[in-house]
Amino acid sequence: MASNAPKKGGIFQAYLNFNVLYKILIGLVIGAVAGIILAVSGITALPPWISIFGTIFTRLLKMIIIPMIVGSLVVGASSVSPATVGKVGIRIIVMYLITSAFGVIIGLLMGNIFQPHAELAQVTEMAAEAAGKTAETNVWDVISNIIPTSVLTSLVNETVLQVIFFSLVFGLCLSYMKVSEDERIRRISGTVFDIFDCLTEIMMKVVRGIMQYAPIGVAVLICEVFAKNGAKIAGALVTVTIACFLGYAIHVVLVYGGLLKIYKIKIGTFFKEARTPFITAFVTRSSNGTLPTTMAAAENLGVDKEVYAFSLPLGATINMDGTAIYQGVCAFFLVMSCFGRGLTFGEMGMIVLLATLASIGTAGVPGAGAIMLAMVMQGINLPIAEGTVLAGAYAMILGIDAILDMGRTALNVFGDLTCTCCVAKRMNYLQEDAVIK
Numbered sequence: 351m352a353s354n355a356p357k358k359g360g361i362f363q364a365y366l367n368f369n370v371l372y373k374i375l376i377g378l379v380i381g382a383v384a385g386i387i388l389a390v391s392g393i394t395a396l397p398p399w400i401s402i403f404g405t406i407f408t409r410l411l412k413m414i415i416i417p418m419i420v421g422s423l424v425v426g427a428s429s430v431s432p433a434t435v436g437k438v439g440i441r442i443i444v445m446y447l448i449t450s451a452f453g454v455i456i457g458l459l460m461g462n463i464f465q466p467h468a469e470l471a472q473v474t475e476m477a478a479e480a481a482g483k484t485a486e487t488n489v490w491d492v493i494s495n496i497i498p499t500s501v502l503t504s505l506v507n508e509t510v511l512q513v514i515f516f517s518l519v520f521g522l523c524l525s526y527m528k529v530s531e532d533e534r535i536r537r538i539s540g541t542v543f544d545i546f547d548c549l550t551e552i553m554m555k556v557v558r559g560i561m562q563y564a565p566i567g568v569a570v571l572i573c574e575v576f577a578k579n580g581a582k583i584a585g586a587l588v589t590v591t592i593a594c595f596l597g598y599a600i601h602v603v604l605v606y607g608g609l610l611k612i613y614k615i616k617i618g619t620f621f622k623e624a625r626t627p628f629i630t631a632f633v634t635r636s637s638n639g640t641l642p643t644t645m646a647a648a649e650n651l652g653v654d655k656e657v658y659a660f661s662l663p664l665g666a667t668i669n670m671d672g673t674a675i676y677q678g679v680c681a682f683f684l685v686m687s688c689f690g691r692g693l694t695f696g697e698m699g700m701i702v703l704l705a706t707l708a709s710i711g712t713a714g715v716p717g718a719g720a721i722m723l724a725m726v727m728q729g730i731n732l733p734i735a736e737g738t739v740l741a742g743a744y745a746m747i748l749g750i751d752a753i754l755d756m757g758r759t760a761l762n763v764f765g766d767l768t769c770t771c772c773v774a775k776r777m778n779y780l781q782e783d784a785v786i787k
């Protein structure tokens with residue numbers, strides 16, 4: 351009986367089984383073609399009973415941002431046990447964060463050079479509407495405003511940076527309590543950790559559900575964008591892709607090449623071993639899924655198991671350099687397309703901060719970075735709200751996410767391996783004969 355199972359559920363089951371990111375890409379193509387046909391026929395707006403499918407999608411995305419940040423950051427921060435971190439762990443974490451910050455900067459640089467944007471209609475209205483809403487530019491205010499005076503208000507107002515700050519503080523305290531000598535503290539903190547872990551798992555399930563719906567939402571949103579603007583905007587997506595991939599390549603050469611050189615690790619040997627996890631990550635679009643091959647590469651490179659058994663799973667959770675580059679390029683694309691201007695220095699500083707911290711909460715699974723992009727936009731006070739041009743531009747990015755995700759995941763994994771080797775070398779956890787000159 352079980353052998354006949356595939357017939358059960360029919361088309362719906364087949365839809366669910368088909369790879370989500372390709373479905374979204376198909377949604378993009380269908381929406382674009384339909385939109386172009388409408389534009390050619392002189393129809394520039396969809397009837398409300400169709401456009402509601404796009405609205406539902408943007409509302410669903412907004413719905414999960416805050417619980418997602420809270421759950422994943424609390425779990426991310428409290429997963430690092432202070433007792434086992436030690437000097438090696440601290441160095442790895444610092445290197446992970448610094449390389450991610452470099453990633454965002456390279457992404458923003460690519461954005462400024464390529465200026466990827468679609469000439470979207472309604473831009474002036476959107477710009478006027480957003481005037482005064484953009485990110486705070488006074489750096490001292492930005493810094494002091496990171497600390498919430500009321501956590502509940504931060505949650506209700508969706509003040510992203512404050513929520514990130516509190517979640518990290520909460521998670522770090524939890525990590526200390528989990529290894530307390532007092533049995534009661536250990537027990538209750540274990541329970542709290544389980545609750546947040548469960549919240550994160552629930553949110554991941556919700557995200558998976560939303561992603562199943564995404565192809566429909568994306569198709570409708572894209573259709574609206576193309577109906578209003580015509581086919582000419584498609585070229586912008588090619589520019590976004592080129593800007594991202596060039597950013598990924600520059601990061602490999604400058605940041606990883608530089609680190610490997612500084613730590614005197616043979617680049618040729620390193621690249622030879624890093625090839626398998628790199629390709630696996632490119633194909634699977636999941637840092638977590640690539641972990642076994644990344645670990646095997648670290649082993650072949652002579653890194654002590656003690657180091658890589660800790661640093662690589664941690665890297666797959668908190669180190670996302672490729673995602674950081676993608677955030678920089680895409681934030682630029684969204685702002686330029688929707689407000690007809692580039693990013694201000696204040697916004698760029700904010701994006702560096704947000705995207706670096708967001709990488710801690712970005713799960714190493716396909717498409718997670720795209721959800722974090724919505725969070726970054728919320729963080730610079732330009733939320734992706736329903737019925738706005740921004741929602742349409744965001745759907746355009748989502749449509750090509752499968753392609754962008756391949757490159758960024760490969761880079762994420764490459765970064766984990768580079769930082770691991772460098773810190774292992776520095777702390778004498780690398781077998782001399784393996785890769786050292």
Ligand code: ASP
Nearest residue numbers: 636637714715717718719
């Ligand atoms: N897919 C990426 C990873 O697994 C995360 C992302 O979507 O940016 O590393």
